[in-house]
Amino acid sequence: MVRHRTAAALAAGTLLLSTPAWLPRSVVALRMKVFARVNGDEGITFPNATLDADRFQELYGHPAANGRSEGAALSDLFWYWLAPGADVHQEHLEAGPRYDEVARCTLAFLSGSSEDLYARAARRTAAVLDTVAAGRVTLVRLRDLMMPVWAEFFHDLVFDRPCPAHVGRLIVDNAEDVVNALKCTRPRHMGRRDRLTRHLLRRLSAGDTTRQPLPTCLTPLQQAYYLQGTFFNTAVVQMSEAMAHLLLALAQHPDVQRRVAEHPDDDRYLSHVMDETFRLYPLFGVAHRITTDDIALDGLPTIPARSVLCFSYPDYHASGYPDPDVFDPERWEHTSARNAHHIPFGVAANRPCPAWRLAPLIMRAATREVLSRFVLDSSVSHTRSIPHRAPCLLIRRDAPLPSRQLSAVRGALWTRDRFEDVGRSIAQLGFGTWMVLDARRTRPAARHFASYDIQGRPLHRSAPSTDGGPHQDADNDVLPASGTAPPATTRTCPYSGPTS
Numbered sequence: 001m002v003r004h005r006t007a008a009a010l011a012a013g014t015l016l017l018s019t020p021a022w023l024p025r026s027v028v029a030l031r032m033k034v035f036a037r038v039n040g041d042e043g044i045t046f047p048n049a050t051l052d053a054d055r056f057q058e059l060y061g062h063p064a065a066n067g068r069s070e071g072a073a074l075s076d077l078f079w080y081w082l083a084p085g086a087d088v089h090q091e092h093l094e095a096g097p098r099y100d101e102v103a104r105c106t107l108a109f110l111s112g113s114s115e116d117l118y119a120r121a122a123r124r125t126a127a128v129l130d131t132v133a134a135g136r137v138t139l140v141r142l143r144d145l146m147m148p149v150w151a152e153f154f155h156d157l158v159f160d161r162p163c164p165a166h167v168g169r170l171i172v173d174n175a176e177d178v179v180n181a182l183k184c185t186r187p188r189h190m191g192r193r194d195r196l197t198r199h200l201l202r203r204l205s206a207g208d209t210t211r212q213p214l215p216t217c218l219t220p221l222q223q224a225y226y227l228q229g230t231f232f233n234t235a236v237v238q239m240s241e242a243m244a245h246l247l248l249a250l251a252q253h254p255d256v257q258r259r260v261a262e263h264p265d266d267d268r269y270l271s272h273v274m275d276e277t278f279r280l281y282p283l284f285g286v287a288h289r290i291t292t293d294d295i296a297l298d299g300l301p302t303i304p305a306r307s308v309l310c311f312s313y314p315d316y317h318a319s320g321y322p323d324p325d326v327f328d329p330e331r332w333e334h335t336s337a338r339n340a341h342h343i344p345f346g347v348a349a350n351r352p353c354p355a356w357r358l359a360p361l362i363m364r365a366a367t368r369e370v371l372s373r374f375v376l377d378s379s380v381s382h383t384r385s386i387p388h389r390a391p392c393l394l395i396r397r398d399a400p401l402p403s404r405q406l407s408a409v410r411g412a413l414w415t416r417d418r419f420e421d422v423g424r425s426i427a428q429l430g431f432g433t434w435m436v437l438d439a440r441r442t443r444p445a446a447r448h449f450a451s452y453d454i455q456g457r458p459l460h461r462s463a464p465s466t467d468g469g470p471h472q473d474a475d476n477d478v479l480p481a482s483g484t485a486p487p488a489t490t491r492t493c494p495y496s497g498p499t500s
Contacts, residue, residue: 042073043288043310044303051300053319053341058297060289060311061349067290068094070449072308073440074288079448080439081181082233084193085225087448087456088218090354091234094454101215106230106354108212109157114361121362124153125369136399137409142244142390143179147172149366150239154231160211170196174228175236182237183387184432185424196232200224235355238283242359243366244390245281246274249327250367251376251392256329261371261397270364272332278344280327281384282313289350314384316341373397377406379414387424391417 046060047053059065069075069092079086086092090106093099128149132140151171155163163171174196180186201224204214214223250257250273260270288310295303303309318324320341321331345356353359370376378392391413395401401409451459 043286043308045286045310045312045315047312047315047319051297053316055297055300056311056316056341057343057347059295059303059309060343061347062295062297063349064291064293064295064305065289065309065350066095067292068092069290069445070094070454071290071306072288073446074308074310075445076443077436077439079444080435080442081188082178082229083188083190083444084197085222085229086444087452088222088225089229089234090226092445096455098215098217098455101217102226103351103354105212105215105226109210109231110355110358112157117358118361118365120156121149121153121365122369124149124156125366127152129369129373136396137401138394139413140392140394141388142247142392143240143386144176144389146240146243146247146366147175147236149243150236151175151232153239153362154235158210158227158231159208167199170199171232171236174232175240178233179237179241181435183385184428184435185387187431187435193228196228197224200227238355239359239362241283241386242278243363244386245283245382246277246363246367247370247376248378248380248382248386248390248392249273249277249281250371251378252382253327254377256327257371257376260367261375264368264372267364269329270367271360272329274360274363275332275337275342275344276327276329279317279321279342280325281382281386282317282344284313284346285384286310286312287346313343316343370394375400377410379410380417381421387428388417388420 047056051059069079075092079092082089082092088102090099090102093102128145132138132145132148148168151168152163155167155171173192177186177189177192181188201221204220204224210227215226218226250260256273260266260273263269288308291303291305291307291309293305297303321335345353345359373396374394375397376392377395378390380388380391382390393409393413395406453459
């Protein structure tokens with residue numbers, strides 16, 4: 001009996017200690033099955049067996065692959081995550097005069113001389129580093145480290161003045177809440193987002209000027225939502241994630257880090273490092289588009305209008321390369337990003353990221369500021385979704401750690417990360433399933449298009465105005481009091497592929 005109990009205890013202990021090795025992967029697989037089941041088979045994922053990676057950009061850039069939100073149940077989930085004001089978020093605006101004016105405004109905000117933009121990013125990074133990491137060794141999460149940098153940077157670009165500390169906190173709280181919901185590590189906390197909305201609305205109502213005129217096609221509330229969604233959600237989140245990936249890759253490849261640190265003026269090599277980081281860890285997982293007309297590509301079956309296309313960046317970026325899972329900046333010495341399966345900022349023919357010029361410039365500035373002060377070291381896992389926010393050691397360059405002490409700290413960080421991954425993956429399963437179901441229940445995109453056309457004009461006289469107080473509903477400015485949205489049009493498509 002004692003022997004059996006001992007064996008059972010040993011088996012239970014072995015199972016418990018081994019959970020970091022198998023449980024997170026199992027939970028992720030289960031989570032993807034849950035999402036696919038809830039979302040149904042609406043989307044067609046590319047590349048696939050019918051349309052391979054070599055024709056991926058041909059489809060992505062097709063003029064009829066330009067629908068953004070209207071007609072896709074998947075849009076409900078993204079509107080839910082990016083609320084409030086998702087209906088005026090630039091990424092979700094349908095083609096037309098409203099999008100054109102908003103896009104011009106965004107590009108004007110992001111414009112400027114390279115020298116000025118680089119200097120702004122360097123100053124903001126230096127200021128944050130001087131306050132956050134003052135000791136010999138500091139353990140940080142790189143995404144958290146970079147968020148105040150980009151909160152202040154984009155506040156400067158929008159309002160052309162320094163960002164007060166309390167406003168920076170509002171922006172960071174808002175951005176953290178958005179990205180934590182997107183990663184399914186936390187549920188939404190709309191109150192945190194509303195506080196930023198109210199702050200922006202008060203400033204605009206009081207006549208506080210921005211560096212560029214705001215789109216006149218938007219109401220004052222929509223203008224606040226536009227600033228919040230474009231600059232203080234997407235820009236802050238994406239730049240923080242991009243820097244977290246880049247710095248974590250440097251931390252885990254000391255030879256690459258050493259070369260970048262020792263040759264800070266070598267733009268070519270740092271560009272190769274960034275290209276490889278974007279290739280291996282693309283910021284976008286799947287981008288969905290709705291076809292506005294039939295698409296007939298030579299030699300392939302016709303894709304019907306109103307089909308939902310899901311473009312998988314990771315699958316595309318992994319194709320056409322030797323050893324695609326290996327981080328190798330040297331590959332770009334003999335590979336042209338222009339001709340490779342590499343679209344970190346989308347495709348020029350289908351609304352590329354408006355920061356495609358700005359992002360690499362200011363990332364170089366921030367990276368050099370970090371490496372001029374610290375040696376980076378990290379033993380944590382590195383995945384595209386980076387839900388752990390990239391734990392990393394910042395070691396003062398003028399006070400290196402003895403190798404034995406560094407090995408001990410690195411081992412402790414590795415152990416903590418593996419066991420944190422267990423609890424985090426379970427939380428992601430729970431929070432993610434709940435949010436997907438809640439988005440299906442509230443249907444923010446579908447209910448919006450039941451009352452407004454794709455240019456935001458009311459379909460009925462009784463449609464509510466969107467010029468009310470901030471956050472009258474969790475997902476839209478105002479939801480219709482009654483009625484339901486018509487189901488999305490569906491047609492049989494001859495393509496096959498996994499659901500999104």
